[in-house]
Amino acid sequence: MFTYYISLSLKNISRQKSLSLLISSTLGLGIAACMITYSLIHLMSKDPLPNKSDRVFHVQLDNWNRNAAAITPDLPPEEVTWRDAMNIVQAKQAKYQAAQAITWGMVTPSDKNVPPFLGIIRATQGEFFPMFEVPFLYGQGWQNYPANEVDYIVVLSKSTNQQVFGGINSVGQTLPMLGKLFTVVGVLDEWHPSPKYFDMSFGAFYPPEDVYVPLQIKAELELPHGGNTNCWETDLGDNYQAFLNSECVNFNLWIELASPQNKQQFEDFLQGYVAQQKTLGRYPKAINNILLNINQWLAYKEVVSSDMYVFFYLALLFLLVCLFNAASLMSTKFTAKNNEIALRRALGANQQAIFNQCLMETVILGCSGALIGLVLCLFGLEGIKTLYPNFSTFVTLDMPLMFITLALSVLCSVFAGLIPSIKVCTLAPAGYLK
Amino acid sequence: MSLPFARIAFRPIFSALLRQKYAMTMLVLQIALTLAVISNGLFIVTQRFDVLQRTSGIDEAHTFVLTSSGFTENFNSQTSMQTDLAELRKMPTIVNAVATYSFPFSGSSDWDELQRVAGSNQNTVPAASYKLDEHGLNALGLTLIAGDNFSPSEVLWQTESNRTFPSVVIITSSVATDLFNTLDWSSVVGKTIYINEAHSAVIKGIVKQLQAPWDPVGQIENSIIYPRVITRNSARYLIRAKPKMLQSTIAEVEHYLGMSNQQRMIRKVQSIATLKKQVYGPDIAAITILLVVITALSIIAAMGIAGMASFNVLKRHKQIGIRRALGANKTDILQHFFAENILQTTCGVFIGCLLAVGLNVFLVAQYSLPKLPLGYILLGVICLYLLGILATLKPALKAMNISPAEATRSQ
Numbered sequence: 075m076f077t078y079y080i081s082l083s084l085k086n087i088s089r090q091k092s093l094s095l096l097i098s099s100t101l102g103l104g105i106a107a108c109m110i111t112y113s114l115i116h117l118m119s120k121d122p123l124p125n126k127s128d129r130v131f132h133v134q135l136d137n138w139n140r141n142a143a144a145i146t147p148d149l150p151p152e153e154v155t156w157r158d159a160m161n162i163v164q165a166k167q168a169k170y171q172a173a174q175a176i177t178w179g180m181v182t183p184s185d186k187n188v189p190p191f192l193g194i195i196r197a198t199q200g201e202f203f204p205m206f207e208v209p210f211l212y213g214q215g216w217q218n219y220p221a222n223e224v225d226y227i228v229v230l231s232k233s234t235n236q237q238v239f240g241g242i243n244s245v246g247q248t249l250p251m252l253g254k255l256f257t258v259v260g261v262l263d264e265w266h267p268s269p270k271y272f273d274m275s276f277g278a279f280y281p282p283e284d285v286y287v288p289l290q291i292k293a294e295l296e297l298p299h300g301g302n303t304n305c306w307e308t309d310l311g312d313n314y315q316a317f318l319n320s321e322c323v324n325f326n327l328w329i330e331l332a333s334p335q336n337k338q339q340f341e342d343f344l345q346g347y348v349a350q351q352k353t354l355g356r357y358p359k360a361i362n363n364i365l366l367n368i369n370q371w372l373a374y375k376e377v378v379s380s381d382m383y384v385f386f387y388l389a390l391l392f393l394l395v396c397l398f399n400a401a402s403l404m405s406t407k408f409t410a411k412n413n414e415i416a417l418r419r420a421l422g423a424n425q426q427a428i429f430n431q432c433l434m435e436t437v438i439l440g441c442s443g444a445l446i447g448l449v450l451c452l453f454g455l456e457g458i459k460t461l462y463p464n465f466s467t468f469v470t471l472d473m474p475l476m477f478i479t480l481a482l483s484v485l486c487s488v489f490a491g492l493i494p495s496i497k498v499c500t501l502a503p504a505g506y507l508k
Numbered sequence: 509m510s511l512p513f514a515r516i517a518f519r520p521i522f523s524a525l526l527r528q529k530y531a532m533t534m535l536v537l538q539i540a541l542t543l544a545v546i547s548n549g550l551f552i553v554t555q556r557f558d559v560l561q562r563t564s565g566i567d568e569a570h571t572f573v574l575t576s577s578g579f580t581e582n583f584n585s586q587t588s589m590q591t592d593l594a595e596l597r598k599m600p601t602i603v604n605a606v607a608t609y610s611f612p613f614s615g616s617s618d619w620d621e622l623q624r625v626a627g628s629n630q631n632t633v634p635a636a637s638y639k640l641d642e643h644g645l646n647a648l649g650l651t652l653i654a655g656d657n658f659s660p661s662e663v664l665w666q667t668e669s670n671r672t673f674p675s676v677v678i679i680t681s682s683v684a685t686d687l688f689n690t691l692d693w694s695s696v697v698g699k700t701i702y703i704n705e706a707h708s709a710v711i712k713g714i715v716k717q718l719q720a721p722w723d724p725v726g727q728i729e730n731s732i733i734y735p736r737v738i739t740r741n742s743a744r745y746l747i748r749a750k751p752k753m754l755q756s757t758i759a760e761v762e763h764y765l766g767m768s769n770q771q772r773m774i775r776k777v778q779s780i781a782t783l784k785k786q787v788y789g790p791d792i793a794a795i796t797i798l799l800v801v802i803t804a805l806s807i808i809a810a811m812g813i814a815g816m817a818s819f820n821v822l823k824r825h826k827q828i829g830i831r832r833a834l835g836a837n838k839t840d841i842l843q844h845f846f847a848e849n850i851l852q853t854t855c856g857v858f859i860g861c862l863l864a865v866g867l868n869v870f871l872v873a874q875y876s877l878p879k880l881p882l883g884y885i886l887l888g889v890i891c892l893y894l895l896g897i898l899a900t901l902k903p904a905l906k907a908m909n910i911s912p913a914e915a916t917r918s919q
Contacts, residue, residue, distance in 0.1 A: 100811075103804060141628050180579035180741070190579045190773060192742065253581060298668075298740070313669055380875035381794050384552070388545055388798070391867070392805055395541045399812045402534040406819055461793035493530060 075427075083435040090407055097403045097439050101490070102446030104396025105483045109447065110454040111386040113475050117468050118278075118378045122271050123207060127368035129334045130205060133162065133327040135348060136362035139306040144323070150362050151304055153323040156293070158351075160221050163199055167343045168329035168336075170205040172218070174198030175325045176273060176283065176300035177292055181251040183238045193234070193251060194300075196273075196283040197292040203229075203260075205330045206272060211235075213245035213260035216288060224290035229260040234284040252295050256287070268468035269377045271368055273326045275301035278377045279464035289325075299324050321356070334367075341365055393486070401490040404439075408432060408491075408498040415498055416506035425499045432495035433488065440487025444480040451479065521848050524820075532852065535816050539856025539892055542809040544863035547888035548871065549798045551880050556791040564612035564784075565680075565717030567649030570603070570749045572758055572779040573611065576765060577742040578772040585739040586665055588769060595768070596747060597643065601757045603748040606640055606647035607737055610721040611746050613783040617721040620732060622679075624687050626702040633686040635679065635732040636720030644733065645678070645715065647748050653681060654693035655713030658735040662712075665737050674735045676712040677701070682729035684714050703732075741772075754779060806891070810899040813852070817845060817903035821910075828907055829914025838908045845904035846897065853896040857889050864888065 087094040121127050135158055136150035144151035154162075159173030174196055181193040202208070203215035215229055228249060235244055235258075244258045269278035291297070296314040305322040331340060344363045351357050366374055408415075415428055451471055459466040525532050576592065578585060589607050596605040610617035621632040638644070641663045645652060655678070664674055679687075684696045693714045702708050718731045749757035758777060765774050785792070821828070828841060868880035 096811075100808060103808065107801065107804070178742075180577060182579055192575075192577045192579075192773075192775065310671065317669075379790070380877075381790065384871060384875055384877070385794075385797055385801075387867075387871070388549060388801055391541050391545050392801055392808075395538050395545075395805060395808055398534040398538045398541070399808055402531050402812060402816060405531055405534075406815070457796075458793075461796055462789065497530070 079431045079434040080438070082431055083438050086411065086435060087438060090410070093403065093407050093410075094439060094442075097400050097407065097487075097490075098442040098446055100396045100400045100403065101440065101443030101483055101487055102450055104393035104400075105443060105447035105479060105486065106450035106454055107389040108386075108393045108482070109451050109475065109479050110458065111382065111389040112478075113451075113455065113471065114458065114465075114469070115378055115382050115386055116475065117470075117472075118269065118382065118465075119372065120468075121369060122267055122269065122372075123368055126207075126330065129331045129336075130368050131329050131331065131337070131340070131365045132368075132371045133329060133344070134364040134366075135344070135357075136359050137321050137323070137351075137357055138359055140358040142306060144304060144306075148362075150364055151323040152326075153302055153304070154325050154327045155321055155323050156318040156325060159289075159325040159327050162327060162329075162344075162347065163218060164221060165343070165347070167340055169332045170201040170330040171328070172199040172202040172205055173289060173325040173327045174202055174273065175289070175292065176275065177297040178300060179252040179295075179297055181234075181238070181249070181285065184248070184250055185238075188238055191237075193285045194283045195285045195287055195297070197287050197289045197297065199289050201330075202272075202286075202328075205328060206267070209263035209265055211261045211263040212243045213258070215260055215286075219288050219290055221290070224288050224294060226254050226256045226291070227259045227288065228256040229262060229286040230258060231262050231282065231284050231286075232264055235261045251285070252291075252297065254295065262286075266467040268465075269372060271372055271377075272328060273301060274375055274377070277464065278375065279467075281467075293318055301326075337365065397486055397490050400487070401494065404436065404491045405494040405497070408494045412498065412501060413506050416501065416503035419501075419503040420507060428499040429495055432491060432498060436487045436491030436495065437484055439491070440484035441480070443487055444483035447479055447483055448476065517844075518847070518851075521844065521851060524824075525848065525851065531816055531819075535812055535852055536856045536859065538809050538812045539853055539896075540858075540860035540863050542805050543857055543860025543885070543888045543892055544867045545805055546802055546891060547864045547884045548867050548880060549802045550887060551868075551884045552877070553795050553798050553802075554884075555878070556795050559791050560788055560795075562719075563717065564719040565648075565650060565715070566612055566719075566780070567748055568612075568780045568784060570751060570754050571647075571649070571746060572749070572754065572777065573614075573744060573746045573783070574762070574765070574777040575742055575744050575775050576772050577775060578769075579741070580771040583741060583771045585741050585743060588772065589737070589739055589743050592743075592745065592765060592768075593643075595764070596745065596761065599757075599760070599764075601750050601753040601760065603649075603750055604643050604647040605745055605747040606644045607743050608638065608640055608644065608746050609738065609740075609744050610636070610638055611648065611780075612719045612721055613780060613787045614721040615787065619720075619725065620703050621705070622683065622687060622732065623702040623705070624699075626705060626708070628705065633683060633730065634725050634727050635683050635730040636722070638718070638731055638733045639736040639738055640733055641735065641737050647746055648718065649748060650718055651716040652678075652713050653716045655697035655711065657713060663735040663737065665739060667739055673703075673707040673709070675709055676735060677703075677709045678713040678715060678733040679711055680715055680718050680729060680731045682717075682727075683732060684711075686730065709734075744776075806895055809892075810895050813849065813896050813899040814903060817849065817900045818906075820848075821845070821903045821907045824907075825910060825914055826917070828910045829912055829917070832910065832912035833915040841910070842904050842908045845900055845907055849896045849900040850893070853893055857892060860888070860892070861885055 123130060134150040134152060135154055137155060138144040163171045163173055177195045177197050178192055179195060180190055182190040199218045200216035201218050211232060216227055235241060244261060247258045249256045249258055265282055270280055303322060303324045307321050310316050310320050348357050348361050455469050459469055578588060593605055593607060596602055618637045619634050620637050622635050623630050623632050642658045642660050645657050662676055664672060684693060688696050697711055699711050700708050719728050720731050747761060762774055762777055864885050871877040872879060
């Protein structure tokens with residue numbers, strides 16, 4: 075019976091080609107609009123570190139001036155000071171801890187055929203790499219260095235290794251940069267964390283850096299302060315060390331706990347740390363520490379802009395219009411078949427059979443609508459990539475999205491065809507048989 | 509003599525529409541939703557368009573920037589910057605050039621807190637800080653509306669960590685208004701202001717407009733200019749070319765700077781227009797996406813209206829023939845279909861207004877969008893009536909031309 079419904083539906087569809095195509099396209103258009111906007115939200119809010127996002131935390135401490143707020147209304151700054159970064163990392167209260175900041179400097183390869191370039195540098199402690207599961211192609215990162223000790227070592231991104239060393243395994247090679255000689259200890263594989271949750275100071279979808287060096291190199295070579303730098307003290311003094319000793323915040327501090335249950339313990343530690351700093355005359359404000367795991371942090375930073383949600387809701391309404399449009403087209407389509415259906419009823423088909431057959435037809439129309447929708451989606455997402463160049467690394471139609479598209483399309487089609495199907499199968503056949 | 513629509517029989521139209529409740533409901537709902545989306549969408553589009561249209565105060569069309577990064581041990585950033593700027597200012601195609609890390613659309617700068625009276629309990633006005641030498645105003649193309657430009661002796665050449673503070677500043681008219689609550693610019697010149705509760709400076713001049721490089725606080729018109737040049741190994745020059753000379757000047761400057769000093773490299777050569785496009789990328793994207801949605805929606809709605817009208821013409825072939833045979837002229841038939849359409853649109857628009865307001869209330873509450881002015885709903889209503897009439901045109905013309913002889917044919 076099932077195959078009979080299918081063959082009959084296909085016959086009906088092929089006899090009303092243009093009308094069927096119109097229904098499918100209308101559905102497809104609505105589905106595509108919805109899926110393009112939904113996929114943006116879905117991809118932008120995707121968990122960047124699914125297996126441990128609930129135990130990797132971003133640390134915020136309120137070291138601001140008594141009567142001022144680092145961030146209105148009264149939130150702590152999003153970065154920490156050099157002193158706090160050093161103290162908390164040295165305390166080793168978590169499984170991994172790393173403070174990091176963005177900086178830049180000239181990279182001057184010894185190979186004269188490779189022109190020097192300004193390298194965008196992430197100065198970070200070594201536990202950054204295992205904590206964020208940074209993929210390595212060759213070599214590895216480094217252990218966290220003690221406060222006043224550091225080696226001139228460097229980890230290159232895949233593209234930088236390509237540019238400087240032609241893509242070979244460059245571990246052990248030396249690279250002159252920042253006026254010093256650095257030894258390459260590792261090369262990263264392709265890595266495009268989107269959103270770039272560990273430091274969003276240049277935007278949530280900014281490409282990762284070219285070069286990674288130990289954090290203490292920044293102090294040792296007095297590298298510039300990239301990213302967000304905020305100060306509230308007014309008389310800082312003139313030298314670099316004064317900045318490091320000041321209340322200026324510039325460092326993103328992240329920790330990984332062995333399990334989410336240890337959060338309370340770490341919060342207690344932070345509480346104790348700030349209380350101890352208060353006795354040293356720092357932290358004039360009331361204690362206000364914020365510890366957010368990755369997903370909470372993404373929500374806090376509103377990574378998915380409200381534009382995206384507005385587009386999504388408008389697209390949903392658009393789909394509704396397409397749905398109503400398809401519904402009236404289906405009504406037309408089934409009404410045109412009234413005579414035939416009346417004949418089938420007269421020959422013994424019951425209402426259930428007619429209804430099933432109509433339902434089958436809507437499902438087939440839904441499937442072809444999904445197909446059209448998917449094609450439109452692909453074009454639409456290409457369009458999105460041109461409109462938002464930053465998104466191009468992560469905007470793709472993944473498997474779950476394709477399944478949602480198919481399911482949504484069939485659902486919409488059945489929904490649009492439901493009332494016309496009921497109408498057509500409750501028809502009194504006599505009137506049409508004359 | 510009768511009115512043009514006097515011959516329209518509304519009662520039969522009503523009863524005809526009521527006979528197809530389902531199709532009618534679907535169509536009315538389509539029109540209603542279309543109105544809601546179009547009015548809200550157009551409103552957002554115009555808002556974004558206004559953002560794109562606003563001026564930054566600088567000569568956007570003829571200005572470009574580039575970065576000069578020195579990379580050798582003995583590279584002297586200050587002499588390099590001074591030589592470069594002197595040479596650039598001599599070039600015949602260049603109006604003026606200045607070294608600055610911030611400019612409108614550059615995306616980063618410090619924000620300072622300004623006060624008329626010092627003290628933590630006093631009113632503060634935030635302003636983005638620019639550091640320019642005496643050529644800055646001319647290079648950016650700013651209009652001085654009161655006071656004077658900096659004199660060369662006032663300009664401090666400093667390294668990053670040197671915090672000697674200049675004694676004079678230039679502010680924008682917007683800052684002047686915020687600080688002194690006056691529109692009499694000359695009265696503000698010569699007054700002392702306090703910066704970040706630590707420094708004081710005398711206002712030397714006021715420029716008409718200079719937008720902040722970025723706007724984290726919603727005060728994009730607030731900027732303050734200090735007579736300072738910060739020397740770094742990586743310097744950024746902003747260069748204003750003479751009209752119609754931008755492209756050739758860019759090439760010329762890039763070549764000259766690249767050759768003149770081999771201890772540095774020239775990178776990030778970008779025109780202000782390009783940077784503006786990047787900064788306003790999300791707004792341009794929003795406008796594009798919304799226009800695509802609005803257009804597609806209008807087409808879908810028009811197709812729905814046209815489809816229903818054609819279907820009706822087809823179904824009522826015989827009846828139309830009878831009406832024609834009984835004395836109705838072509839205009840009557842045409843009017844019948846248009847009247848039917850207007851009736852449908854009116855129903856849809858009525859519900860649509862409520863939906864449009866409802867959608868806006870939701871967007872206001874959830875995403876703090878501004879309130880929808882009623883004008884946009886009115887605009888949407890007019891669009892939908894036009895759309896409906898256009899969509900009905902073809903089927904109605906077809907109906908008009910049905911011959912009265914159809915009445916005699918059996919269906």
